[in-house]
Amino acid sequence: MNVSAVFHGILSDWVGTERDEFELPSDPSYADLLTEIGARYSSNMPPQLWDPVENNFRGPIMASGDDRNIDSLQTILKDGEKITFLLMLSGG
Amino acid sequence: MNGYHGRILEVDLSAQTIQETALSEEYAKQYIGGATLAARLIYDKVEEGMDPLGPESPLVFAVGPFTATSIPMVSRYAVCGISPLTGYWGEATSGGAFPFRLKGSGYDAVMITGRADAPVYLRLEEGKAEIKDASHLWGQDSYETQETLKGELGSDGLSVATIGGAGEKQLKYAGIMNDQGRAAGRCGMGAIMGSKNLKAIAASGNLRPETADQETVRTISQEAVTLVRGNLLSIAFKEYGTLMYMDMGMVMGDVPAKYFTRNVFPVEKVTGQALRQAYTVENYACLGCPVACGREVKNFGPGQDTVDGPEYETAVAFGPLCMNTDLETIIQANHLCNVHGLDTISTGVSIAYAMYLVEQGVLTQEQVGMDLQWGDGKAVVKLVEMIVNQEGIGKILSQGTLAMAREFNRDPDEAAQVKGMEMPMHDSRAFHGLAISYATGPRGACHLKGDYYNVDMGGPVLEYGIMPGERMDSTGKGEAAAKYQSHKDLFDALTLCKFSPLSPTQLSQILTAITGWEYAPEDLLTAGDRSVNLKRAISNKLGLNRDGDKLPKICQDALSEGSTDGIEPDMDLLLRDYYEHRGWDWETGRPNKDKLVELGLEQAARDLYPG
Numbered sequence: 001m002n003v004s005a006v007f008h009g010i011l012s013d014w015v016g017t018e019r020d021e022f023e024l025p026s027d028p029s030y031a032d033l034l035t036e037i038g039a040r041y042s043s044n045m046p047p048q049l050w051d052p053v054e055n056n057f058r059g060p061i062m063a064s065g066d067d068r069n070i071d072s073l074q075t076i077l078k079d080g081e082k083i084t085f086l087l088m089l090s091g092g
Numbered sequence: 093m094n095g096y097h098g099r100i101l102e103v104d105l106s107a108q109t110i111q112e113t114a115l116s117e118e119y120a121k122q123y124i125g126g127a128t129l130a131a132r133l134i135y136d137k138v139e140e141g142m143d144p145l146g147p148e149s150p151l152v153f154a155v156g157p158f159t160a161t162s163i164p165m166v167s168r169y170a171v172c173g174i175s176p177l178t179g180y181w182g183e184a185t186s187g188g189a190f191p192f193r194l195k196g197s198g199y200d201a202v203m204i205t206g207r208a209d210a211p212v213y214l215r216l217e218e219g220k221a222e223i224k225d226a227s228h229l230w231g232q233d234s235y236e237t238q239e240t241l242k243g244e245l246g247s248d249g250l251s252v253a254t255i256g257g258a259g260e261k262q263l264k265y266a267g268i269m270n271d272q273g274r275a276a277g278r279c280g281m282g283a284i285m286g287s288k289n290l291k292a293i294a295a296s297g298n299l300r301p302e303t304a305d306q307e308t309v310r311t312i313s314q315e316a317v318t319l320v321r322g323n324l325l326s327i328a329f330k331e332y333g334t335l336m337y338m339d340m341g342m343v344m345g346d347v348p349a350k351y352f353t354r355n356v357f358p359v360e361k362v363t364g365q366a367l368r369q370a371y372t373v374e375n376y377a378c379l380g381c382p383v384a385c386g387r388e389v390k391n392f393g394p395g396q397d398t399v400d401g402p403e404y405e406t407a408v409a410f411g412p413l414c415m416n417t418d419l420e421t422i423i424q425a426n427h428l429c430n431v432h433g434l435d436t437i438s439t440g441v442s443i444a445y446a447m448y449l450v451e452q453g454v455l456t457q458e459q460v461g462m463d464l465q466w467g468d469g470k471a472v473v474k475l476v477e478m479i480v481n482q483e484g485i486g487k488i489l490s491q492g493t494l495a496m497a498r499e500f501n502r503d504p505d506e507a508a509q510v511k512g513m514e515m516p517m518h519d520s521r522a523f524h525g526l527a528i529s530y531a532t533g534p535r536g537a538c539h540l541k542g543d544y545y546n547v548d549m550g551g552p553v554l555e556y557g558i559m560p561g562e563r564m565d566s567t568g569k570g571e572a573a574a575k576y577q578s579h580k581d582l583f584d585a586l587t588l589c590k591f592s593p594l595s596p597t598q599l600s601q602i603l604t605a606i607t608g609w610e611y612a613p614e615d616l617l618t619a620g621d622r623s624v625n626l627k628r629a630i631s632n633k634l635g636l637n638r639d640g641d642k643l644p645k646i647c648q649d650a651l652s653e654g655s656t657d658g659i660e661p662d663m664d665l666l667l668r669d670y671y672e673h674r675g676w677d678w679e680t681g682r683p684n685k686d687k688l689v690e691l692g693l694e695q696a697a698r699d700l701y702p703g
Contacts, residue, residue: 009365046327
């Protein structure tokens with residue numbers, strides 16, 4: 001099944017892409033998506049942003065899917081779902 | 093006294109006299125420094141009905157115990173007085189090198205009263221002070237003034253804080269510029285300088301007070317630098333400046349557009365990334381700061397090798413708020429404000445209000461002097477020029493939105509301001525903790541004391557139990573926002589940058605190591621409470637009551653788009669919660685007498701509750 005990831009704002013600079021598609025096994029979890037993201041892009045990201053051991057964002061990230069927030073690594077993603085990643089940094 | 097020179101300079105420009113007074117240990121302990129120490133000095137001078145631009149009106153420049161130490165992100169100063177924009181307590185802060193030089197000149201604070209017969213500047217150097225002729229500087233813009241004084245006095249180790257034409261003309265939101273384009277922008281402190289015929293302060297020197305425990309300060313400084321450098325927010329600021337928030341803010345419904353009536357806008361055209369793609373951008377750092385969030389645009393245009401900024405607030409005020417997607421005109425408008433010393437927030441909001449009034453059919457093309465339409469960046473630049481030159485509609489725009497509403501017989505709830513000071517570029521509908529902070533802020537609508545968005549986007553203050561919550565829920569936010577406001581108010585006493593990631597525990601350890609006096613995190617929160625209440629008492633003396641603690645409807649009523657669609661803060665709930673936690677009287681808007689006494693503000697208790 002297919003899941004797309006959108007990296008919003010300055011996150012796209014740090015990840016190295018604004019959007020990508022991921023072919024995942026059936027009933028994939030959010031953790032599976034993160035593993036794939038890590039495999040493709042972890043070398044681009046600053047160490048403060050990505051934890052290569054945990055295969056997860058280290059920084060404050062909000063991930064939202066189709067009409068829902070993804071708040072657990074075990075969340076099962078839907079076929080064709082678009083996951084938008086937003087870096088929760090503020091100021092200015 | 094460790095951490096302090098123990099010297100306050102008092103300058104009377106009418107009498108052309110300078111005298112030094114001692115900073116008492118009691119004042120240093122109670123009021124710490126910076127804006128809070130300034131508030132204590134100003135408190136005794138304030139009288140009901142005082143004209144902010146009158147000769148008796150005091151203006152205080154102050155640094156604090158952190159200034160010019162090895163702690164990162166502490167090169168800031170405060171300048172305080174009665175705001176000509178609001179008529180109440182006013183304060184502004186700025187970074188750069190000037191704070192180091194001011195501290196190095198040997199004074200903890202400089203209080204200026206009176207009015208010189210002719211333009212003067214103040215020269216501070218290694219414990220000496222002198223009033224000097226500034227006739228040749230009057231009429232020069234802020235950059236020229238800095239250059240001229242550095243040419244005359246030598247640029248090595250010298251820094252200048254100055255007004256431009258806006259301050260000379262006493263425009264109500266004139267700011268003070270230092271170190272090229274750094275601005276103490278808000279509240280009209282530049283107008284007070286202009287009213288005193290004080291063009292500039294030129295400071296130099298390397299005097300440093302003793303430190304109680306230098307080894308601990310050094311150790312904590314190194315830890316703090318490591319913490320700052322490793323902080324993701326610092327990295328984002330370094331790469332994109334404060335503009336890094338633009339697109340995230342838009343997703344949150346936090347970036348106001350079209351004079352606060354919309355929050356959907358093609359924001360990608362005015363982000364930090366867009367700025368980097370379109371221009372050669374370099375970083376600017378305040379002295380000793382490892383972050384360098386400041387922007388400098390290189391080779392902007394003929395004769396403009398380097399243009400400072402724009403920062404987030406400015407880019408939104410001249411961009412989305414005016415529906416302007418053109419970075420070039422945003423940079424031009426910002427540069428004009430820097431050159432002439434105007435607050436970019438009040439300027440941008442006033443221009444956006446003019447655009448709104450044109451759309452409403454209130455202002456005609458004839459009155460404005462041009463065909464003013466949303467999104468016209470060139471018109472934005474033209475209006476800034478008209479404000480500076482006091483030309484046509486620029487005259488009324490220079491007085492702010494509340495004066496504009498009165499002039500055009502409009503509902504004051506249409507004026508985007510609190511207590512007369514224009515709203516910053518974070519939308520109060522997106523964060524209800526921000527909404528109550530705006531309504532109650534010591535200087536009017538202030539995003540620096542009430543940046544509650546930082547809490548609800550995942551930045552708790554653990555020591556004070558301030559935890560992230562549902563950002564658009566008003567329940568319980570009044571108390572949390574009051575605590576956070578006190579916490580952030582103290583930053584301006586310590587002269588600490590608002591972006592510093594240091595915790596209250598670390599701050600109390602640093603203050604203890606510098607001064608030798610024991611501070612715990614709860615002592616700092618009490619000091620912040622004291623500061624907020626002291627400033628409130630000053631404004632109460634000047635006539636402020638609860639009527640001033642409100643948001644204008646234009647910034648409160650729910651929008652019908654974006655992530656705040658249909659949502660507005662419950663201001664009554666928020667305000668009652670806030671007042672109860674603060675210990676303020678619901679009828680008068682004054683701190684209760686017991687609260688003032690509890691905070692050691694006995695004089696204010698006597699003044700506000702005579703007999």
